[in-house]
Amino acid sequence: SEMRRLADAVPEDLKVVVFIDDLDRCKGRVLGEIIEALQLADVSRSCIFVMGMDLQIVATAIESERSELTKSTGGIAHLEHGSGYKFLEKIIQARLTLPAHGQAEMAQLVTAAMVPPAAAGAEGTGAQPEIEAGKPLEETAAHLRAAFENRYRRTAPPKDSQELIDLAAHYGSRHFNNPRRLKRFINGFRLQAYLAGATRPERTELERLARFLVLAEKWPALLDDLVQRNRGAEILEEPPTEGASITMSGEIARLRDDDRLRVIELLRGRDGSDPLTAEQVRSLAAWCGFFYYPGASASKDKG
Numbered sequence: 001s002e003m004r005r006l007a008d009a010v011p012e013d014l015k016v017v018v019f020i021d022d023l024d025r026c027k028g029r030v031l032g033e034i035i036e037a038l039q040l041a042d043v044s045r046s047c048i049f050v051m052g053m054d055l056q057i058v059a060t061a062i063e064s065e066r067s068e069l070t071k072s073t074g075g076i077a078h079l080e081h082g083s084g085y086k087f088l089e090k091i092i093q094a095r096l097t098l099p100a101h102g103q104a105e106m107a108q109l110v111t112a113a114m115v116p117p118a119a120a121g122a123e124g125t126g127a128q129p130e131i132e133a134g135k136p137l138e139e140t141a142a143h144l145r146a147a148f149e150n151r152y153r154r155t156a157p158p159k160d161s162q163e164l165i166d167l168a169a170h171y172g173s174r175h176f177n178n179p180r181r182l183k184r185f186i187n188g189f190r191l192q193a194y195l196a197g198a199t200r201p202e203r204t205e206l207e208r209l210a211r212f213l214v215l216a217e218k219w220p221a222l223l224d225d226l227v228q229r230n231r232g233a234e235i236l237e238e239p240p241t242e243g244a245s246i247t248m249s250g251e252i253a254r255l256r257d258d259d260r261l262r263v264i265e266l267l268r269g270r271d272g273s274d275p276l277t278a279e280q281v282r283s284l285a286a287w288c289g290f291f292y293y294p295g296a297s298a299s300k301d302k303g
Helices: 002-009 028-038 041-046 055-064 068-075 083-089 103-113 137-152 162-175 179-201 207-219 218-227 233-237 249-255 257-268 278-288 296-302
Strands: 014-022 047-051
Touching: 002 041, 028 055, 055 083, 055 179, 068 249, 103 162, 162 179, 162 207, 162 257, 179 207, 179 278, 207 218, 207 278, 218 249, 218 278, 233 249, 233 257, 249 257
Parallel strands: 014 047
Antiparallel strands: none
16 A cells, blocks of 8 residues: 555656665565565556565575465476566566676775775864854854864774785685675774784784684684684695594585685685694684684584
């Protein structure tokens, strides 16, 4: 009924564009309700809907939680999309897929998100505004506004060292292809670097900190294994199997070639000359408050 009221309120010669983002974060039942509302003919004539989603996640959720919505899709041939996707086809009239970010694009995002040492920004003066008697009201108001903006306008953000930017660009762009995860890494790296520089400069090496934070974000199970067994980069030398079980070195060996090489770089350093020791891993884990939460499905698999 709310959607129909919206349609009735829109003049016939006007189109309203409605953006609905993050649909893939909704539960299947909520997705079904949203999609059913969008199917109303009188609404679709008045509004253009732009939906942001991971199509595979949404289609799977509809199939699993709203199977009644997919019954009208007809028979599904073996080589065709599933019923969830077929149902979405009924309402999606055009699809635009955003291209994946490559390493060069991710490096540009790092540069855009950080403040180089040469960057300068205006800072407020902190001076109290002075008011002269006898001035016209308009001039006094303009004077106060200018003084307020000068005093309270945003100050320049702290400048990042070139070393910090270079490390974030190298490790961030190599290990993350999702902008949101990259931004989280940058934020965490900057914060931990500033705190470590102020409180424990003699115990924190920035490149090791960057490598540790990538491990914590991208490969938490590996890092947890190192912490729990008090191990470092020497884990790479361990046998791939132990009895019937696959060891962590075996898990690393099973990764895709590019991922395996990146993990080795994180453990041994760029040229292999700076392997993470067990003591360094343990110290950084304690400093950063690292813990590994495997999730319900992984916990169930373990026993």
